[in-house]
Amino acid sequence: MNFAILAFPASNCELDAYYAITDVFGEEAALVSYDSESLIDFDAVIVPGGFSYGDYLRSGAIARFAPIIPALREFADSGKPVIGICNGFQILTEAGLLPGTLQKNTVAQFVCRDQKLIVTNNQTPFSDLYDDQEVITLPIAHGDGNYYCDDKTLKSLKENNQIVFKYQNNPNGSLSDIAGITNQQGNVLGMMPHPERAVEKILGSDDGVKIFTAMINFVKEREVAFNE
Amino acid sequence: MTVVKVFVNYKESILNPEAQAIQQALGRLGYDNITQLKVGKSFELTFADGMTREAIEKEVNEISDRMLANYNMENYTYEISESEDLS
Numbered sequence: 001m002n003f004a005i006l007a008f009p010a011s012n013c014e015l016d017a018y019y020a021i022t023d024v025f026g027e028e029a030a031l032v033s034y035d036s037e038s039l040i041d042f043d044a045v046i047v048p049g050g051f052s053y054g055d056y057l058r059s060g061a062i063a064r065f066a067p068i069i070p071a072l073r074e075f076a077d078s079g080k081p082v083i084g085i086c087n088g089f090q091i092l093t094e095a096g097l098l099p100g101t102l103q104k105n106t107v108a109q110f111v112c113r114d115q116k117l118i119v120t121n122n123q124t125p126f127s128d129l130y131d132d133q134e135v136i137t138l139p140i141a142h143g144d145g146n147y148y149c150d151d152k153t154l155k156s157l158k159e160n161n162q163i164v165f166k167y168q169n170n171p172n173g174s175l176s177d178i179a180g181i182t183n184q185q186g187n188v189l190g191m192m193p194h195p196e197r198a199v200e201k202i203l204g205s206d207d208g209v210k211i212f213t214a215m216i217n218f219v220k221e222r223e224v225a226f227n228e
Numbered sequence: 229m230t231v232v233k234v235f236v237n238y239k240e241s242i243l244n245p246e247a248q249a250i251q252q253a254l255g256r257l258g259y260d261n262i263t264q265l266k267v268g269k270s271f272e273l274t275f276a277d278g279m280t281r282e283a284i285e286k287e288v289n290e291i292s293d294r295m296l297a298n299y300n301m302e303n304y305t306y307e308i309s310e311s312e313d314l315s
Binding site: 067 | 250267
């Protein structure tokens with residue numbers, strides 16, 4: 001299968017994601033520039049981390065108007081999997097593909113460390129290889145990782161089981177300890193932690209492997225269903 | 229009570245990549261009548277009752293010079309208004 005990895009000006013995790021998909025998982029991947037207008041050749045999209053457009057105005061606020069975004073919206077609407085990691089999560093919320101927003105950490109610092117997470121929904125195309133309530137460790141590295149939404153949105157996130165990952169020992173003030181959520185359909189995931197940096201034991205952790213393996217399985221099963 | 233709004237902006241000679249990035253993004257959205265866009269900061273300071281206008285102005289200037297603005301690259305202006313305490 002073929003992953004599109006979006007690259008905006010000042011994205012900086014796109015090569016990590018590319019390496020993970022091609023070298024570790026042996027799948028095809030291509031960097032897709034922010035000024036492309038099509039994602040037609042792809043089965044899954046990664047919106048990687050970084051500081052797109054310098055984080056100017058707000059994190060993700062300018063990237064959401066990049067030429068690739070209408071294609072991303074169409075891709076997400078078609079039910080194919082999209083994962084936004086860190087700045088990618090911020091872009092997806094600004095673009096309205098995920099509810100809520102990411103605001104500045106309550107601690108006045110950039111938080112960069114390994115972080116324990118609880119898998120709170122293992123029924124998504126990204127998390128179904130984890131056990132329910134499994135505790136995993138992924139790296140985090142962000143200044144604006146403090147998830148916020150209004151009460152009504154939080155209620156619907158809970159009712160629809162859209163909260164996939166929660167922090168243990170909340171590092172940034174995130175509402176309800178939220179580290180990652182999906183859209184209502186469940187095919188768009190945004191998360192602040194970096195699974196693409198945790199795909200090999202020799203580099204510290206491989207707790208992120210199951211997210212990409214789950215995405216790959218999801219796409220392959222979808223193809224089989226489509227061909228039947 | 230007295231409310232002072234302080235506006236801090238970059239001097240004309242200072243490059244502001246943030247403003248440029250926002251202006252270019254607006255251009256891509258078709259808003260191309262904008263010839264210049266500036267990004268600054270605004271602060272709202274509420275002063276305790278009983279201070280003279282002179283004392284407030286002196287303090288606002290001092291605060292702006294010492295902390296809110298960097299005189300190398302920024303200018304500031306302020307507006308003073310009296311408002312009813314509704315609390």
